[in-house]
Amino acid sequence: MHRNDPHKGIRTVLYTAVFLLLLAAGLTGFPGNNILRYGFRILLYITIGEMWNLLSGYAGMTSLGQQAFIGLSGYTLAVVTTRYGLPYPLGILLGLLISLAAAFLLSLFLLRIDGMYFAITTWVVAEALGTLFMSMTYVNRGAGMTVTAEPYPRIGRLFVMALLLCSLSLVLAELLLRSGYGLGIMAMRDDPEAAEAAGVNVKLAKRAVYIFAAGVTALAGSLFFLNKGTIYPESGFDIGWTISMVFIVIIGGSGTIEGPVIGAVLYVLLSEYLARYPGWSNMILGAIAILMILFCPRGIVRFSPRPKDHLTKAR
Amino acid sequence: MYILQAIVNGILLGGTYAILGLGMSLSLGIVRLTNLAHGEYIVLGAYTSMLLQAWLGIDPFLSLVISVPFLFLAGYLIQRFLVNKAMKNGEEPALLVTFGISVILKDAMLLVFGADARHLSADYGNVTVNLAGLGIPLLNILLLILSGTSILLLHLFLQRTYTGRAIRAVSDDAGAASLSGINVGNTFSIAAGIAAATAAAAGLCAGMKWTWYPSSGGRYLLIAFVIVVIGGLGNVGGTFAAGMVFGLIQAVGGASYGMLISYVFLILILTLHPHEAFLRFSDKRRKTCEEGIMQEPSVAREDQNASE
Numbered sequence: 209m210h211r212n213d214p215h216k217g218i219r220t221v222l223y224t225a226v227f228l229l230l231l232a233a234g235l236t237g238f239p240g241n242n243i244l245r246y247g248f249r250i251l252l253y254i255t256i257g258e259m260w261n262l263l264s265g266y267a268g269m270t271s272l273g274q275q276a277f278i279g280l281s282g283y284t285l286a287v288v289t290t291r292y293g294l295p296y297p298l299g300i301l302l303g304l305l306i307s308l309a310a311a312f313l314l315s316l317f318l319l320r321i322d323g324m325y326f327a328i329t330t331w332v333v334a335e336a337l338g339t340l341f342m343s344m345t346y347v348n349r350g351a352g353m354t355v356t357a358e359p360y361p362r363i364g365r366l367f368v369m370a371l372l373l374c375s376l377s378l379v380l381a382e383l384l385l386r387s388g389y390g391l392g393i394m395a396m397r398d399d400p401e402a403a404e405a406a407g408v409n410v411k412l413a414k415r416a417v418y419i420f421a422a423g424v425t426a427l428a429g430s431l432f433f434l435n436k437g438t439i440y441p442e443s444g445f446d447i448g449w450t451i452s453m454v455f456i457v458i459i460g461g462s463g464t465i466e467g468p469v470i471g472a473v474l475y476v477l478l479s480e481y482l483a484r485y486p487g488w489s490n491m492i493l494g495a496i497a498i499l500m501i502l503f504c505p506r507g508i509v510r511f512s513p514r515p516k517d518h519l520t521k522a523r
Numbered sequence: 524m525y526i527l528q529a530i531v532n533g534i535l536l537g538g539t540y541a542i543l544g545l546g547m548s549l550s551l552g553i554v555r556l557t558n559l560a561h562g563e564y565i566v567l568g569a570y571t572s573m574l575l576q577a578w579l580g581i582d583p584f585l586s587l588v589i590s591v592p593f594l595f596l597a598g599y600l601i602q603r604f605l606v607n608k609a610m611k612n613g614e615e616p617a618l619l620v621t622f623g624i625s626v627i628l629k630d631a632m633l634l635v636f637g638a639d640a641r642h643l644s645a646d647y648g649n650v651t652v653n654l655a656g657l658g659i660p661l662l663n664i665l666l667l668i669l670s671g672t673s674i675l676l677l678h679l680f681l682q683r684t685y686t687g688r689a690i691r692a693v694s695d696d697a698g699a700a701s702l703s704g705i706n707v708g709n710t711f712s713i714a715a716g717i718a719a720a721t722a723a724a725a726g727l728c729a730g731m732k733w734t735w736y737p738s739s740g741g742r743y744l745l746i747a748f749v750i751v752v753i754g755g756l757g758n759v760g761g762t763f764a765a766g767m768v769f770g771l772i773q774a775v776g777g778a779s780y781g782m783l784i785s786y787v788f789l790i791l792i793l794t795l796h797p798h799e800a801f802l803r804f805s806d807k808r809r810k811t812c813e814e815g816i817m818q819e820p821s822v823a824r825e826d827q828n829a830s831e
Contacts, residue, residue, distance in 0.1 A: 270615050272622070317794035324557045324618050328748060329793050335745055336786035343780075447741060451626055454619060487634040494626035501616050501623070502608050 227375055234368040244367045248435065250476045251370040255377050255428045256449070257456035257468035257475075259421040262381055265462030266390070267417045268397030270323075272450050273330030276314075276337050277307040277422045278429030279444030283341065285430050286353035286439050296357040300430040307426030311419045319414050331447070338445030352440035355433055366435050373431065377424045382465060384420070393417060451490070452479075458497050461507020470508055528657055533774030534767055535659065538667035539728040541766025543743055544750025545674060546718035546725065548762045551751055553694040553714040556606065556614070559621040561747055562740030563628035564719045568594055568726025569735055570636055572643055583643045583727055584669065590723040598719020603712040610711075625740065632737035643730035666728045671763070673724050677717070678759045690714050749789045 230247070233239050239247075256274065264270040281303030288299035314333060321329050342350050361369075384390050392408035404410050433439050452475060460471025475493075482489035500507065543565065550558045558564075568590055575586035601624060609620040650661040681687040692700040693710045701707045729735060729743060746769070754765030772788070773781035 264615070270618065317790065320794050324614055325793060327615075327618060328557055329790060332745060332748070332786055332789055335741070336783060336790075339783055339786070343783075451622075454622065458619065487630060490630045491627045491634075494623040494630075498605060498620050498623040498627075501612075501620055502605065505612055505616060 227371070230371050231368065234364050234371055237362070237364040241363050244363045246476060246480070248363065248367045248370050248431075250472055251367070251374040252428045252431055253452060253456060253472035253475055254469050255370075255374045256425050257453050257460070257472050258377060258381055258465070259425050259428075260450075260453035261457045261462055261464075261468045262384075262417060263421050265457060265464070265467075266385060266397060267393050267414060268400075269414060269418065270327045271330040272327045272447070273332070273334035274421070274425050274453060275445050275447060275449035276330070276334040277311065277426040278432065278449050279334070279337060279341070279439075279441070279446075280307050280310055281426035281429040282433035282439045282444045283347055283353065285433055286355050287347065289356045290354055293356070296355070296361075296434060299355075300427065300434070303430045304423055304426050307429075308419060308423050311422030312415075315415045315418050319411060319418070331450075334445050334447070338441045341441040341445065350441060352438055352443075354438050355436075357434070360437075361434065363435075366431065370428075370431055373424070373427050378465065380420070380424075384417075385465075389413060389416070448490075451493070455493050455497050457507075458500050459508060461509040464507070464509050467507045467509045474508075529774045530771065531657055531659060532663065533771035535663035535667050535770070536732070536773065537767035537770030538663075538670035538763075539725075539732055539766070540746060540750055540769045540773075541754075541763045542670040542673055542721060542725045542728055544747045544754065544762050544766060544769075545677065545759070546721040547744070547747035548751045548754065548758065549677075549718040549721070550715055552758070553690055554602070554606075554711045554718075555694075556610065556617055556715075557621070558606075558715070558718065559618065559744065560601070560625040560628060560740075561718070561722060562742070562744030563625050563632070564594060564598065564722035564740075565726045565729060565743045565747075566632060566735060566737065566740045567597070567628065568723035569641070569643065569730035570632060570726075571723065572727050572730060573641060576643065583645055583731060584665070587723060587727060590727070591720045594723040595716040595720040598722075599712050599716030601719075602715030603708070606715070607708050607711060625744075629737055629740055636737060638736060638738075640734040640736055641730070642734045643727065645731070648731070662731060666732065669724060670728060670766070673721060674759055674763050677721070680717075681759065686710075686713060690717075745786070749785045752789055752792050 233247075234244065237244065256278075260271070260274060263274075281300070284303035284306050285296065285299035288294050288302055289296050318326060318329060318333075341347050347353055385393070392403060392410075393413050395403035395406065396408055396410050396413055400410055429444075433444070436443075456468050456471035456475045458471070459467075459474055460469065461467030479489055479493065482492055485492075546564065547558065547561050550556055550561065571590040571593055572583050572586040575581060575589055576583055579586075605624065606617055606620055609617040645662075647665075648662055651658045652661050652664065653659075681691055689700070689705045689710050690713065692703070693705060693707055693714075697707050700710070725743070729739075750762060750765045750769055753768055754761035754763075769785060772784055775781070776784045
């Protein structure tokens with residue numbers, strides 16, 4: 209969507225209409241709880257997929273450790289609401305702040321590492337956090353914690369929160385990518401040295417993207433666990449979060465804004481359908497992802513055999 | 524006395540840790556690929572030994588005769604038909620393919636074997652040898668011998684055989700190796716097969732030492748990664764030494780804190796000396812090569828992709 213789009217006005221109207229329609233659906237609860245629950249999951253998966261896409265597809269920082277922020281924010285929510293009995297919006301806010309701070313601290317050393325070593329190190333960080341929470345009495349070790357809220361938010365309200373988060377993150381990502389920063393970030397992905405030479409502050413751009421993605425992922429994590437009600441080290445810091453992000457972005461098409469939206473819808477519907485075959489679902493998702501990487505590396509939205517073409521043609 | 528006991532145990536355990544890292548070191552050093560499925564290969568090795576013990580009633584150590592070729596074949600085929608193809612598009616697609624394989628293997632094993640904790644047992648599993656006042660489990664000694672032998676054999680293979688030389692040549696400079704008539708894709712596949720074969724031995728060691736689950740692969744992978752970073756890429760001797768260091772950290776730090784210490788250790792090494800740590804492999808030869816023609820690493824990587 210960063211291309212010159214002749215139908216820009218029409219698209220804006222269309223997207224606004226979709227947003228208002230979904231907002232109305234969430235506020236009235238008209239579609240029924242089941243549909244709203246699907247919608248809630250789809251919106252959150254769009255959000256975290258889009259953030260992973262921003263990191264990997266646009267900025268060239270493939271992370272396998274975004275679950276670190278989901279776990280951190282989920283646990284903050286649980287600690288704030290259960291241990292201190294404070295209202296959940298405060299828990300969400302604090303989770304966001306803690307994740308932003310953690311992302312800043314991590315960026316100090318993670319950004320010195322490139323390519324697949326960055327990927328591995330992010331994963332190690334998430335695993336280390338999981339191990340730490342597993343042995344901390346403050347968060348009940350492996351026994352997990354519950355999220356308390358009075359009254360517990362209904363699915364309609366959760367849906368609206370997810371909708372706001374998703375739309376906001378999409379708009380912000382879009383604005384970021386259209387700005388001079390965005391061009392710098394993409395230049396950095398394609399050739400860091402050339403981008404640096406052309407005056408892109410690579411370090412700052414990377415840090416900004418990393419912290420932004422962490423913050424939004426953390427908010428999505430809070431909402432996930434607000435809906436779920438319980439959190440364990442294995443569920444908060446689960447590598448499964450990254451599996452789903454990878455799947456969503458690879459299927460949809462990395463390096464596009466539309467790709468992860470389609471990917472997330474397919475992911476939620478597919479994993480819901482595959483839930484009838486317990487045990488098989490991840491295997492089938494994994495096989496689909498491998499086939500996509502091998503035979504259609506640009507994803508569904510850009511089904512065309514020539515890779516990397518969009519980089520030169522796009523502008 | 525307690526400290527001495529811990530140190531001796533740490534060194535003996537080091538053999539097991541070393542062999543966990545061995546395959547990872549090969550695949551990172553030679554194929555230049557982080558194989559995220561390596562942990563699952565190790566778990567698969569442990570299950571293979573378990574099945575062979577249950578069906579044929581043979582000793583776990585003897586089961587290696589079958590499990591090593593089996594894992595070699597699996598590693599070879601996966602590299603040949605899936606990963607090599609993805610590597611043409613760059614290192615991240617290849618990384619994500621191995622990630623997919625890891626997910627598939629993990630869930631396949633969960634489906635076949637169930638979520639129960641497993642353990643490889645033998646009747647000599649609880650025998651303790653008394654040595655100069657220290658009680659040393661016989662099992663730990665046997666595992667150290669197995670690990671040392673495997674590492675020695677691999678070293679000899681890489682140094683003395685034609686295939687071994689071809690593997691080292693490809694890892695030094697894939698383009699030049701290809702010009703000299705070496706089939707780079709096939710050599711990668713053989714190296715990946717050997718890496719998987721070491722996972723059979725690693726699975727045996729880990730399976731006899733600790734209980735495991737279908738999901739243990741991630742833990743093994745991280746241990747392997749720490750070992751490789753400490754020991755240096757593709758450096759077989761360094762891997763052995765790194766295993767010892769890691770074993771000592773575990774023995775002194777205890778189970779969960781030992782793990783945490785090694786994570787922090789890994790992150791520190793990566794942050795402070797990422798390139799030194801990863802290019803230590805055959806560094807002398809590489810240095811002379813780079814001084815000679817001033818070749819940029821990125822150019823070398825493109826050559827490698829083009830030559831496949």
